[in-house]
Amino acid sequence: MAGDIPKNNGAEAQSRPDYRVDRAAVAFGRVLRRSGIRCGSDRTMEFVRALEVVGLKSRREVYWSGKAVFCSRYEDLKLYDAAFQAFWDELDLPARPPQPREKEPELELDSVMPPKEQVKADEEGEEAVTMRYSPIEVLREKDFSEYTEDEFGELNRLLSDLDLSGAPRRSRRLEAAKRGRFDHRKTLHAAMRSGGEAVRHRYRDNRLQPRRVVLLCDISGSMAGYSRALLRFLHAGVITSGKLEAFAVGTRLTRITRELTSKDPDRALREASGAVEDWSGGTRLGDVFKDFVDVWGQRGMARGSVVVILSDGWDRGDVGVLKEQMLRMSRLAHRIIWVNPLKAREGFEPLAGGMAASLPFVDVFLAGNNFNSLEKLAEAIAKAAKH
Amino acid sequence: MSESANGRRGALPPGVSDSQDLQQKLREFDYLSEDGLATAIFLALKLGRPLFLEGDAGVGKTEVSKVLSGMLDTPLIRLQCYEGIDVYQAVYEWDYARQLLHIRAAEAFGGEDSTEVERDLYDRDFLISRPLLQSLEYRGDYPPVLLIDEVDRADDEFEAFLLEILSDFSITIPELGTVTAERPPIVIITSNRTREVHDALKRRCLYYWIEHPTFEREVKIVRTKVPDASDELTRQAAAVVGVMRKMDLYKPPGVAETLDWTEALVALGARRLDERLVESTLGSVVKYREDQQRVKAPGIEKLLATVDAGGWGYPEK
Numbered sequence: 001m002a003g004d005i006p007k008n009n010g011a012e013a014q015s016r017p018d019y020r021v022d023r024a025a026v027a028f029g030r031v032l033r034r035s036g037i038r039c040g041s042d043r044t045m046e047f048v049r050a051l052e053v054v055g056l057k058s059r060r061e062v063y064w065s066g067k068a069v070f071c072s073r074y075e076d077l078k079l080y081d082a083a084f085q086a087f088w089d090e091l092d093l094p095a096r097p098p099q100p101r102e103k104e105p106e107l108e109l110d111s112v113m114p115p116k117e118q119v120k121a122d123e124e125g126e127e128a129v130t131m132r133y134s135p136i137e138v139l140r141e142k143d144f145s146e147y148t149e150d151e152f153g154e155l156n157r158l159l160s161d162l163d164l165s166g167a168p169r170r171s172r173r174l175e176a177a178k179r180g181r182f183d184h185r186k187t188l189h190a191a192m193r194s195g196g197e198a199v200r201h202r203y204r205d206n207r208l209q210p211r212r213v214v215l216l217c218d219i220s221g222s223m224a225g226y227s228r229a230l231l232r233f234l235h236a237g238v239i240t241s242g243k244l245e246a247f248a249v250g251t252r253l254t255r256i257t258r259e260l261t262s263k264d265p266d267r268a269l270r271e272a273s274g275a276v277e278d279w280s281g282g283t284r285l286g287d288v289f290k291d292f293v294d295v296w297g298q299r300g301m302a303r304g305s306v307v308v309i310l311s312d313g314w315d316r317g318d319v320g321v322l323k324e325q326m327l328r329m330s331r332l333a334h335r336i337i338w339v340n341p342l343k344a345r346e347g348f349e350p351l352a353g354g355m356a357a358s359l360p361f362v363d364v365f366l367a368g369n370n371f372n373s374l375e376k377l378a379e380a381i382a383k384a385a386k387h
Numbered sequence: 388m389s390e391s392a393n394g395r396r397g398a399l400p401p402g403v404s405d406s407q408d409l410q411q412k413l414r415e416f417d418y419l420s421e422d423g424l425a426t427a428i429f430l431a432l433k434l435g436r437p438l439f440l441e442g443d444a445g446v447g448k449t450e451v452s453k454v455l456s457g458m459l460d461t462p463l464i465r466l467q468c469y470e471g472i473d474v475y476q477a478v479y480e481w482d483y484a485r486q487l488l489h490i491r492a493a494e495a496f497g498g499e500d501s502t503e504v505e506r507d508l509y510d511r512d513f514l515i516s517r518p519l520l521q522s523l524e525y526r527g528d529y530p531p532v533l534l535i536d537e538v539d540r541a542d543d544e545f546e547a548f549l550l551e552i553l554s555d556f557s558i559t560i561p562e563l564g565t566v567t568a569e570r571p572p573i574v575i576i577t578s579n580r581t582r583e584v585h586d587a588l589k590r591r592c593l594y595y596w597i598e599h600p601t602f603e604r605e606v607k608i609v610r611t612k613v614p615d616a617s618d619e620l621t622r623q624a625a626a627v628v629g630v631m632r633k634m635d636l637y638k639p640p641g642v643a644e645t646l647d648w649t650e651a652l653v654a655l656g657a658r659r660l661d662e663r664l665v666e667s668t669l670g671s672v673v674k675y676r677e678d679q680q681r682v683k684a685p686g687i688e689k690l691l692a693t694v695d696a697g698g699w700g701y702p703e704k
Contacts, residue, residue: 038586046434053433054406054426061406064426072589074441074580074596184483191490209471209542242543245582258583298637299444300540300581328637 021056022048028066028087035083037076043069062088140371144341145225155229156265158371159236162378180205210243211334211385214302216292218311219248219276220283226341226369230310233374235260235268245301249311250278253291283314285354286321293328306384307333308377310368312342313355323357330361335384339368339377398432398530398573400459405429417611418447418454419604427595428455437553437574439589442597444579445641452534452575461529464572466518468541474548478519478558486513509562519552522572533572538588539581546585553591600642602629608642613649623660624649626694628672636678648672660694662687 029044050065063084071080139154147155176186186202215234219227234246238260248254259271273279296302307329315322330336338358342348344367350359359365364380367373403409409432410425420428428451431438440448456463466477486508493504516524522533535549552558553574557567576592578584600608605625609616616624624645632639640648651671657664665687673679682690 040590042590046436049434050430053430060422061426064406064423065430067423068427068430068438068593068595071596072439072586072592072594073583077596184487185481188481188483188486188490191487294637296581299579 021051025051028083029070031083031087032070032080035079037070037079037083038072039070059088140375142371143344143369144229145369147229152228152232155232155371156236159232159374162233162236162375163240163382175204175207177203177205179203210241212243212245212301212305213237213241213308213381213385214245214247214296214305214333215308215310216247216249216289218250218283218285218309219279220250220314221280222283222312222314223341224280226310226312230339230341230368231269231272232265233310233377235265235272238268239263245296246272247292247296248272248276249283249285249288249309250276251281251284251288252278253288253295254278255296282316283311283354284317285311285313285315285358286317286319286323286325289325289329290321293325293332297329297332302329302332304332304334306335306337306381308337308339308381309358309362310339312340313338313350313352313358315352315354317354319353319357322354326358326361335363336361337364337366337377337380337384338362339366339373341367341369343367344369344373398435398459398570399429400529403429412458413454416454416458418450419600419608419611420451421598421600421604424451424595424597427593431575431593432573434593435571437576437592439576439578439584439592439594440597441578441580441594443599443639443641445643446597446599447642448577448597449534449536452532455573455575456532459529459532459573461527461573462525462531463534464518464522464525464531465534465536467536468538468545470540470542472541472545476517477545477548478517479560480515480517481509482513482515489513511563514560514563520558520566523556523558523566523568525572526569530568530570530572533574535574535576537579538576539578539584543585546588550585550588550591553588599632599639602626605629605642605645609645609649612646613653615653616649617658619659620652620657621649623691623694624652627660627665627690630690630694631673631682634681636673636681637675638673638678640672644672644674660691662691665691 025044025048026041029039029041029047032039047066047069050069051062054061054065056062066084067077067080071077139151140158142151176183180203183202183204186204187200190200190202215237217227217230217234219231223230231248234256237244238246238257244257245255246257246260248256254276256272256275259275260268262268262271293302326336340350340355343350343365350356350365364384366377366380368377399409400412403412406422406426406429409429410420410422413420413425413428427438430436438451440451442448452463452465489508490504493507518533522531525531538546538549541549555567556571557565559565574592576588599605602625605628606622609621609625610618613621628640628645628648648668648671651668652660652664655664655668666683669679669682673682
């Protein structure tokens with residue numbers, strides 16, 4: 001049948017590059033994978049096909065073909081360039097292709113992840129049992145900065161009960177409803193049964209869809225006592241809701257939604273912290289928010305969504321910039337919620353430059369220092385999404 | 388194996404055998420492409436793969452498909468994505484109003500039994516083809532160009548559905564049967580990157596990120612598209628836009644804006660830029676009030692002076 005598409009693209013024998021090319025393509029694919037580009041072996045096969053078509057004569061063509069085949073995100077482009085140079089410049093040598101240095105997220109992890117000894121203590125049993133005995137009510141009130149390692153494990157369990165799926169807004173997609181727009185299709189089907197007389201009219205109406213929630217979590221040094229717990233909150237959100245985006249905020253902006261999709265909280269946090277380069281550094285909220293609004297906000301992600309900022313508002317950057325960006329964000333977002341763990345402290349006044357400058361643009365201001373306050377945050381998000 | 392039997396191949400225009408040929412051909416159709424883009428398009432045509440284009444707004448993503456359709460002399464079928472787009476808007480819909488009329492008519496004349504009426508109802512005549520079905524049904528020497536524009540605006544469910552179509556190039560309509568493309572359309576997908584498009588969809592595609600052009604290339608583009616503009620005006624406009632792109636604006640102007648602006652200037656009879664001209668036409672390049680203020684803040688005269696002195700430091704690659 002003419003319409004049948006053969007699985008194999010029918011490589012023409014005469015132009016087929018030799019075995020060595022296949023091997024080189026496979027090795028190149030592996031180098032790219034190791035350098036952080038997400039590409040499966042199907043991409044490698046496609047690359048071999050591309051090489052059959054463009055040939056191996058021109059380095060430039062090989063370069064561009066590989067780029068079109070292997071890359072699929074803007075972030076891939078730089079990684080590709082480095083790997084390409086490292087790999088193809090050395091290809092003539094019989095030695096194995098040079099291997100780009102692998103990331104060592106473990107180093108950065110120490111501040112987020114339980115140290116190895118902790119795991120051991122768990123295995124030994126006795127101590128772990130006493131440690132786990134931590135009355136839930138006490139835990140709910142306890143400030144995150146005073147949590148022990150085991151209590152973080154408990155927190156995961158508490159968080160898994162939180163529903164962060166958000167409240168719905170009206171979508172453009174239609175579904176059957178009691179009233180709304182006339183539904184020709186359904187009415188016609190009903191009419192078939194009564195000889196073409198549309199006795200009962202059917203309608204459809206806009207379906208309700210969850211509103212997008214964007215969480216920006218400050219991971220700078222001053223937030224060290226809280227960011228670990230708050231990241232777990234982000235993780236719980238990402239896995240319970242398909243419409244949630246997570247970012248780490250420090251001296252730069254890192255999107256960590258993908259990294260947080262693992263169901264295992266420890267693994268998810270490990271991956272997220274691997275992606276973040278400026279762990280426990282300073283904060284330049286204004287510049288980072290500008291990045292966010294420029295790249296993600298203005299183009300659509302923040303449009304009409306609930307933006308949640310989890311930060312103590314300590315900022316080393318220009319307050320004017322921050323103010324301007326908060327103004328832009330408030331125009332794009334549906335609601336802005338600011339979560340500041342310091343708010344729970346006695347005598348706290350939001351006077352610090354960054355916090356004071358941002359508050360006029362914030363719709364809801366919450367604490368977020370313990371589990372109870374996170375629960376309130378979840379409610380606030382749901383409420384904000386609804387209106 | 389004949390070319391047409393191999394469903395995925397053979398969409399190259401005559402006389403094109405490598406990416407340089409293609410680049411030359413694109414130039415004949417007034418599109419100046421970079422090497423990388425030419426290679427990506429060449430591979431997409433030759434391997435029969437969809438081409439996924441990303442880049443800032445205004446860099447010419449949509450333009451690629453327009454040029455391709457012109458070059459191959461084949462229709463451009465465009466599907467503009469938006470949030471909530473569904474199968475009925477993208478593939479096909481029954482013409483219910485006409486179907487209802489048909490039932491009423493059959494009723495009025497009597498005679499036909501209801502199963503016959505029902506069979507008639509789902510005749511091809513009552514089907515309205517939307518872009519995706521149109522592109523599969525098209526029969527011609529060359530497959531049509533299917534532009535799936537701004538796929539990042541559609542939601543996940545629609546992406547999953549696209550995935551299905553892009554792997555089989557066929558669609559099953561329950562009442563009619565399966566429609567399979569004689570030759571798969573040339574598919575161009577664009578995204579403004581408002582959200583990450585799913586890996587599975589991107590895996591089916593070749594990928595290219597379109598950058599803002601270099602100064603010299605932009606001058607060439609303007610010359611090609613706005614031939615009436617004086618040489619000096621063209622260079623000045625391209626240079627000023629280049630400076631604006633480095634001014635940290637909310638919406639840096641794209642090539643489209645450079646073209647709009649030059650056209651506006653030509654319409655005003657300008658031969659070269661001066662302060663008053665820039666002031667009065669700024670709205671066709673810079674489209675946010677805050678951005679306009681930012682451009683005006685250091686003084687337009689100063690901006691023009693640096694540009695004329697060649698000291699704008701436009702990045703040459």
